[in-house]
Amino acid sequence: xxxxxxxxxxxxxxxxxxxxxxxxxxxxxxxxxxxxxxxxxxxxxxxxxxxxxxxxxxxxxxxxxxxxxxxxxxxxxxxxxxxxxxxxxxxxxxxxxxxxxxxxxxxxxxxxxxxxxxxxxxxxxxxxxxxxxxxxxxxxxxxxxxxxxxxxxxxxxxxxxxxxxxxxxxxxxxxxxxxxxxxxxxxxxxxxxxxxxxxxxxxxxxxxxxxxxxxxxxxxxxxxxxxxxxxxxxxxxxxxxxxxxxxxxxxxxxxxxxxxxxxxxxxxxxxxxxxxxxxxxxxxxxxxxxxxxxxxxxxxxxxxxxxxxxxxxxxxxxxxxxxxxxxxxxxxxxxxxxxxxxxxxxxxxxxxxxxxxxxxxxxxxxxxxxxxxxxxxxxxxxxxxxxx
Amino acid sequence: xxxxxxxxxxxxxxxxxxxxxxxxxxxxxxxxxxxxxxxxxxxxxxxxxxxxxxxxxxxxxxxxxxxxxxxxxxxxxxxxxxxxxxxxxxxxxxxxxxxxxxxxxxxxxxxxxxxxxxxxxxxxxxxxxxxxxxxxxxxxxxxxxxxxxxxxxxxxxxxxxxxxxxxxxxxxxxxxxxxxxxxxxxxxxxxxxxxxxxxxxxxxxxxxxxxxxxxxxxxxxxxxxxxxxxxxxxxxxxxxxxxxxxxxxxxxxxxxxxxxxxxxxxxxxxxxxxxxxxxxxxxxxxxxxxxxxxxxxxx
Numbered sequence: 115x116x117x118x119x120x121x122x123x124x125x126x127x128x129x130x131x132x133x134x135x136x137x138x139x140x141x142x143x144x145x146x147x148x149x150x151x152x153x154x155x156x157x158x159x160x161x162x163x164x165x166x167x168x169x170x171x172x173x174x175x176x177x178x179x180x181x182x183x184x185x186x187x188x189x190x191x192x193x194x195x196x197x198x199x200x201x202x203x204x205x206x207x208x209x210x211x212x213x214x215x216x217x218x219x220x221x222x223x224x225x226x227x228x229x230x231x232x233x234x235x236x237x238x239x240x241x242x243x244x245x246x247x248x249x250x251x252x253x254x255x256x257x258x259x260x261x262x263x264x265x266x267x268x269x270x271x272x273x274x275x276x277x278x279x280x281x282x283x284x285x286x287x288x289x290x291x292x293x294x295x296x297x298x299x300x301x302x303x304x305x306x307x308x309x310x311x312x313x314x315x316x317x318x319x320x321x322x323x324x325x326x327x328x329x330x331x332x333x334x335x336x337x338x339x340x341x342x343x344x345x346x347x348x349x350x351x352x353x354x355x356x357x358x359x360x361x362x363x364x365x366x367x368x369x370x371x372x373x374x375x376x377x378x379x380x381x382x383x384x385x386x387x388x389x390x391x392x393x394x395x396x397x398x399x400x401x402x403x404x405x406x407x408x409x410x411x412x413x414x415x416x417x418x419x420x421x422x423x424x425x426x427x428x429x430x431x432x433x434x435x436x437x438x439x440x441x442x443x444x445x446x447x448x449x450x451x452x453x454x455x456x457x458x459x460x461x462x463x464x465x466x467x468x469x470x471x472x473x474x475x476x477x478x479x480x481x482x483x484x485x486x487x488x489x490x491x492x493x494x495x496x497x498x499x500x501x502x
Numbered sequence: 503x504x505x506x507x508x509x510x511x512x513x514x515x516x517x518x519x520x521x522x523x524x525x526x527x528x529x530x531x532x533x534x535x536x537x538x539x540x541x542x543x544x545x546x547x548x549x550x551x552x553x554x555x556x557x558x559x560x561x562x563x564x565x566x567x568x569x570x571x572x573x574x575x576x577x578x579x580x581x582x583x584x585x586x587x588x589x590x591x592x593x594x595x596x597x598x599x600x601x602x603x604x605x606x607x608x609x610x611x612x613x614x615x616x617x618x619x620x621x622x623x624x625x626x627x628x629x630x631x632x633x634x635x636x637x638x639x640x641x642x643x644x645x646x647x648x649x650x651x652x653x654x655x656x657x658x659x660x661x662x663x664x665x666x667x668x669x670x671x672x673x674x675x676x677x678x679x680x681x682x683x684x685x686x687x688x689x690x691x692x693x694x695x696x697x698x699x700x701x702x703x704x705x706x707x708x709x710x711x712x713x714x715x716x717x718x719x720x721x722x723x724x725x726x727x728x729x730x731x732x733x734x735x736x737x738x739x740x741x742x743x744x745x746x747x748x749x750x751x752x753x754x755x756x757x758x759x760x761x762x763x764x765x766x767x768x769x770x771x772x773x774x775x776x777x778x779x780x781x782x783x784x785x786x787x788x789x790x791x792x793x794x795x796x797x798x799x800x801x
Contacts, residue, residue: 169616
């Protein structure tokens, strides 16, 4: 174990090295670029034996390269931001449909500006990946390693995207604890492809063919069930990490903050959660009992956790850092759908903010808390969804 | 390749790697290309497919990729195999002209520029045959396709076929060859030679398509032979982007009309248009002879 002050993008590269990735294919795009440079340094230094580093000619190819490398049994990695992720859209569906446990860092950059919001990863909801949003450099490093364990679990076998806010996190230096390699090796066993494509293996399999005979909807059903298994597997993997390395992030799916005894809760994802924590502390000082739930896993959505939380609070204020024009925020919709069948009706109000990098201050999050509290106390919201 | 590297008929493997019965049309040139190619390559490979016609052609485990992802998919397989210590397994493509000339060009160009250790077999049937015969960058001038119908405003395709071997030669890759199903020994020798070269290799095989080109499916070999003998489809090799060798040099070329006439995709052509094609082929042939004599690429 050692410590180093490093930026978020370096934490990703160090996490990849600890996970002993074998192949990385990358293409530079702000604010993800420095990950590609750190990885190229790891390759050039020879400190990760057998590591194949590929400068692809675009994001579409970087996604396809690591997809094929995963298929032959090499643990692989790629990373991108905003428009680069949109360019990957086509092969991303295949990575998931081939059930390949790739891990990709998505350094958030909005689709309407170069500044961060979650519109890049949120636009890929239908691609069949698991989506985890993280808040700080330590969490990036830890989650990168854990993401491989989650993705490669035989109940999942799906690619995992680890999202974190560009600029504010990708380029911000923080002290990070680097776990010892032998401890990570004990936590994360080598990747075994399932099934094997190698021609000299028993019954080698083809990747990317049609389903053939039988119910053509079966692969969809299996894919959906695997994604839902994420809720169990993510919790298991994060619990094991906590036991081994002494760091926990709630239960892996969510990270509650001062929820106990709170009259209402607000939610946040990524770096905004840090801002929200400061707001929550001030609200409690003012005697306003507002809790925070940081959503770590958006896909699968922490349905069971929120159904439980909703039982004890008067309202939930959902913060969305993306907007689907004409349909509002995706987290808001998930939350309402999650709670729709519950016996106790808990009001859910939506807030959209931080789009295209618009600053979200502690005061903004306090206001969201106060507005949610008012609804919990029986007041009517000014509007079901409000722009912050 | 030198004379000592040539393959004799006795060395042609007996084992068939092709799926039989296959799903291809009668007289499919691409199916013949697959049969000859994969006989030589054997079983220790992962075949790569992208949308093309025909695709499900051999028994090998296959990686399918998005249409534009052929070059990247081969790269990932080759690098992944290297990373897990299984470089004995070859990454081999069986792509069409669309996936090589058009939508797949960017990724293949990048793989060539990085000199990835991959073998690309392109069967060139000169149009998007998988979707019913639409124009591609590989379609020759005057050919009628379903998106180049002949009419008062159209004489079929208006532009010449993209010179893809020379585009890849300009990437300075170890080996590029053209081949024809009508010259099976030449084709198989080239595949055998390319098999063990380290780096990017491209073999472009002309694959007559009776349905798309509209000719009698019994005449596939005759037509392919006429293509080579008329200079419409010359057989040559380029090593390291410069060293050039013309593999088939008849004393005299047959007229291009022998190649054009049996194909209904060219039936609208006037005598003037046929003469124009003849002039272009003759000029190109002189250039190829000069390149062969100088042993270097002449553009």
